[in-house]
Structures are given as C-alpha cells and as structure tokens.
Amino acid sequence: MKDTVKVTIIDREGLPHELDAPTDMNMNIMELCKSYELPVEGTCGGMALCASCQVYLESDTTLPEQSDAELTMLDQAFHVKDNSRLGCQIRITESIEGIVLRLAPR
Amino acid sequence: MVDTDILIIGAGPCGLFTVFEAGLLKLHCHLIDSLPVPGGQLTEIYPKKPIYDIPGYPIVQAGDLVANLMKQIEVFKPGFTLGETAQTIEEAEGKFIVTTNKGTQHRAPVIMIAGGLGVFEPRKPPIANLEQVEDKGVEYIIRDPEFYRNKRVVISGGGDSALDWTIYLKENKIVKNLVLVHRRTSFRGHLDSVQKVMDMAHAGEIELITESEVTAIHTGNNGHVASVVIKHATQGDLVRETDHFIPLFGLTPNLGPIADWGLDLEKGSVKVNTFDYSTNRPGIYAIGDINTYPGKLKLILCGFHEGTLAVQSAFARLYPNKKNVLKYTTVNGVSGF
Numbered sequence: 001m002k003d004t005v006k007v008t009i010i011d012r013e014g015l016p017h018e019l020d021a022p023t024d025m026n027m028n029i030m031e032l033c034k035s036y037e038l039p040v041e042g043t044c045g046g047m048a049l050c051a052s053c054q055v056y057l058e059s060d061t062t063l064p065e066q067s068d069a070e071l072t073m074l075d076q077a078f079h080v081k082d083n084s085r086l087g088c089q090i091r092i093t094e095s096i097e098g099i100v101l102r103l104a105p106r
Numbered sequence: 107m108v109d110t111d112i113l114i115i116g117a118g119p120c121g122l123f124t125v126f127e128a129g130l131l132k133l134h135c136h137l138i139d140s141l142p143v144p145g146g147q148l149t150e151i152y153p154k155k156p157i158y159d160i161p162g163y164p165i166v167q168a169g170d171l172v173a174n175l176m177k178q179i180e181v182f183k184p185g186f187t188l189g190e191t192a193q194t195i196e197e198a199e200g201k202f203i204v205t206t207n208k209g210t211q212h213r214a215p216v217i218m219i220a221g222g223l224g225v226f227e228p229r230k231p232p233i234a235n236l237e238q239v240e241d242k243g244v245e246y247i248i249r250d251p252e253f254y255r256n257k258r259v260v261i262s263g264g265g266d267s268a269l270d271w272t273i274y275l276k277e278n279k280i281v282k283n284l285v286l287v288h289r290r291t292s293f294r295g296h297l298d299s300v301q302k303v304m305d306m307a308h309a310g311e312i313e314l315i316t317e318s319e320v321t322a323i324h325t326g327n328n329g330h331v332a333s334v335v336i337k338h339a340t341q342g343d344l345v346r347e348t349d350h351f352i353p354l355f356g357l358t359p360n361l362g363p364i365a366d367w368g369l370d371l372e373k374g375s376v377k378v379n380t381f382d383y384s385t386n387r388p389g390i391y392a393i394g395d396i397n398t399y400p401g402k403l404k405l406i407l408c409g410f411h412e413g414t415l416a417v418q419s420a421f422a423r424l425y426p427n428k429k430n431v432l433k434y435t436t437v438n439g440v441s442g443f
Contacts, residue, residue, distance in 0.1 A: 075264045
C-alpha cells in the first residue's frame with residue numbers, strides 16, 4: 001500500500017503545486033493545503049461549515065458522493081460551479097492519486 | 107458606561123471560562139459579543155456537533171458545553187453586551203474605554219481579547235458596487251419587517267433564512283412584490299418551507315427565479331437601489347426593478363475592528379507572549395483561537411489554559427503589591443459575588 005499520493009493544487013494565481021499527500025494521516029485536502037502553507041483558511045476546522053476551502057475538481061478523478069452538509073454549505077457559498085467541492089470533505093486516500101484541484105476565489 | 111475589572115471581547119468558551127478564573131481572584135468581568143447569544147462558534151456554527159477533547163468529557167455537544175460554562179460562571183455574575191461589536195479602544199487615566207458599534211461604552215483596566223474567529227458578519231455576494239449600496243436598499247439582515255411595507259424586494263439565497271423571510275414577508279402581506287433568486291433548482295431548507303415557497307411561486311404570489319444569481323445592482327439618481335441584474339444559467343440576464351435587495355447567505359467570521367487596535371498581528375491573529383498571553387499593548391491580553399505564538403494549537407482546552415494564566419497576570423498588574431497564591435477550588439470552594 002502506498003503511503004503517499006500525488007495531489008496537484010492550482011493556486012489563485014494559476015500556479016500548479018504538485019504535493020505529496022500522506023494517505024495514513026487521516027487528512028483531507030483542506031488540511032493538506034494548510035500543511036503546505038497554501039492560502040486556504042479552513043475557518044471552521046473541516047466541518048463543511050464555512051466554504052473557505054472550496055476547490056474545483058479539474059481531473060476526472062471519481063470522488064465519493066457529496067454529503068448533505070457539503071451541498072448545503074455550497075448553497076450558501078459564492079463562485080460555485082458544477083465541479084465545486086469542499087476541500088475539507090475530500091479525504092486523502094489512494095483513490096485520489098493524480099487529482100487536480102483549483103482553489104476557488106476567496 | 108459599564109465599569110468592570112476585566113473586559114472580555116468575545117463570549118465563546120474561552121471568554122466564558124476566563125470569567126470563572128477571574129472570579130476566583132475576585133475580579134469582575136464583562137463580556138462583549140457581536141452575536142446575540144453567548145457561545146461564539148459553538149453556538150453559531152456547530153451547536154449540535156460533538157466535541158471529544160474536553161478533559162473529563164468523553165463526548166459533549168458544543169451547545170451543552172456552552173450551557174455548562176454559563177452555569178459554572180453564574181456565581182461570578184458576569185455582565186454581557188450582546189449583539190454589539192467592540193469597535194474602538196481609547197486609553198484614559200490608566201484604563202481602557204471600549205465603545206461598541208451601537209455606542210455602548212465600557213471601561214476596564216484590563217482587556218482580554220477572546221475573539222475566536224473574529225466578528226461574525228453576513229456573507230456578502232461578489233457584486234462590484236455592493237458596499238456602496240449598503241443601507242441604500244441592500245440589507246443583509248432583516249431587522250424590522252415593517253421596513254419593507256409596500257416595497258418591492260429581491261431576496262437571494264437558498265437556505266432556511268431566505269425561505270422563511272420570503273414566506274413571512276408575503277404571507278403577512280408586507281411587501282408589494284417579492285422575487286426570490288436561488289442558484290439551484292432545488293432548496294435545502296426545511297421541507298415544509300420549501301413546499302410553501304414552491305406553492306407560492308406556483309400561485310404567482312412570488313416570482314421564483316432558480317439557476318440564477320444576482321450579478322449587478324443598478325442605482326437611481328439618489329444612489330438607492332433601483333434594479334438588479336439576475337444572471338440565469340441558460341437564459342442570460344434578467345433585470346428586475348426593486349426597492350431592496352436582501353442577500354441571505356449566512357454569517358462568516360472576520361477579524362473585525364480589533365485589527366485597528368494597534369496590536370501586533372501575524373496572518374490575521376494577535377501575537378502574544380506565552381508567559382502570560384499578553385499582547386504588545388500592556389493591559390491587553392489575547393486568548394483562544396484569536397492569538398498566535400510558536401506551537402499554537404487552536405483547541406478549546408488550550409484556550410482555557412491561556413485564559414487561566416492571563417488572569418493571574420492581570421491580577422498582578424491590577425494589584426502589584428498584593429500577595430496572591432494559587433487557590434484550589436477543592437480546598438476553598440467557590441465563593442461568588
């Protein structure tokens with residue numbers, strides 16, 4: 001079993017960051033971005049309650065279905081598109097190897 | 107003028123517990139919070155969520171923790187200024203005077219900033235001239251429904267608050283006409299409210315425009331809102347004349363006015379000395395999620411510790427010549443005011 005996967009985060013200036021993401025630390029994308037000091041606030045701590053970690057899914061990675069909590073939050077957020085996701089709700093597992101995500105505007 | 111020993115900015119868990127620790131040292135506290143009820147994020151963001159890392163509680167709901175803290179500090183009779191934001195700070199005769207956005211003045215020799223995530227403010231949609239039309243037809247909170255009597259109103263949002271106000275304003279025949287704009291076709295509010303809004307739209311009592319967002323606001327010669335541009339996902343731009351535009355997208359925290367209080371900040375947090383959680387301004391302390399220092403962890407239990415140490419330092423500052431030793435509640439009990 002691999003203990004890291006490659007995750008690409010495109011920042012708000014359009015710059016891609018290829019990150020090594022640990023699969024064994026119970027982390028999510030919001031936390032990964034913070035650990036690499038990318039400009040993601042994660043104000044609510046990962047409870048799908050603030051949308052400050054909104055990202056757009058730009059690869060064809062299959063993600064689990066969005067929870068009610070995530071959809072409810074995205075309903076109140078701005079700059080939401082069909083491929084919007086909350087970074088805090090994307091768990092880092094082997095299945096997201098190669099995922100490409102773009103940070104939504106603040 | 108409210109006079110107290112320690113003025114606490116923020117009535118979240120750290121602010122509340124600080125009242126207890128201050129009370130043990132016979133110091134009175136008064137708390138200011140921008141929210142209408144105590145509890146901070148625990149009340150506003152996640153009252154029903156479980157917390158597992160409060161020592162001695164294998165699990166506690168956030169709302170219950172706040173209720174318990176309120177009970178614990180009751181004996182020390184804290185004062186509260188709720189629903190007001192601490193705005194300005196001045197120094198006079200060795201004390202601080204903090205004035206809220208509503209003009210309430212507070213005077214204390216020690217300030218404890220326990221502001222958590224900051225001030226909860228309405229989430230504002232990204233519309234270019236939005237701030238110019240605030241209070242000129244754009245309101246984020248409905249304070250008095252009568253204000254909208256016989257007016258044309260556009261509400262934007264898909265949550266309970268957008269649905270509930272739509273129903274209230276129309277059922278009570280307050281507004282002249284009402285347009286509800288929502289980004290998606292379905293709503294995620296309470297099923298009853300969703301059904302009622304759908305029925306109202308069907309009956310032609312309101313205009314419901316889904317798959318749409320308000321993207322621009324036009325004003326009349328007086329600078330007041332005159333119309334809004336609603337961008338539909340497939341049908342292009344729609345324009346609706348209106349007297350008011352009310353975006354209802356919930357609340358989001360910002361550091362708020364304390365950013366201008368002359369405190370050393372780092373990435374939106376207040377820098378403190380971990381000896382006593384004092385800031386660069388003598389007499390002002392910062393505890394809990396609002397502060398930062400090497401090794402900082404944003405945990406409620408760390409905030410409790412920070413508040414405890416900060417009040418010891420505050421006591422020494424207030425009574426430099428008074429002997430003080432740490433007292434155990436088990437030995438001495440708790441005597442209130």
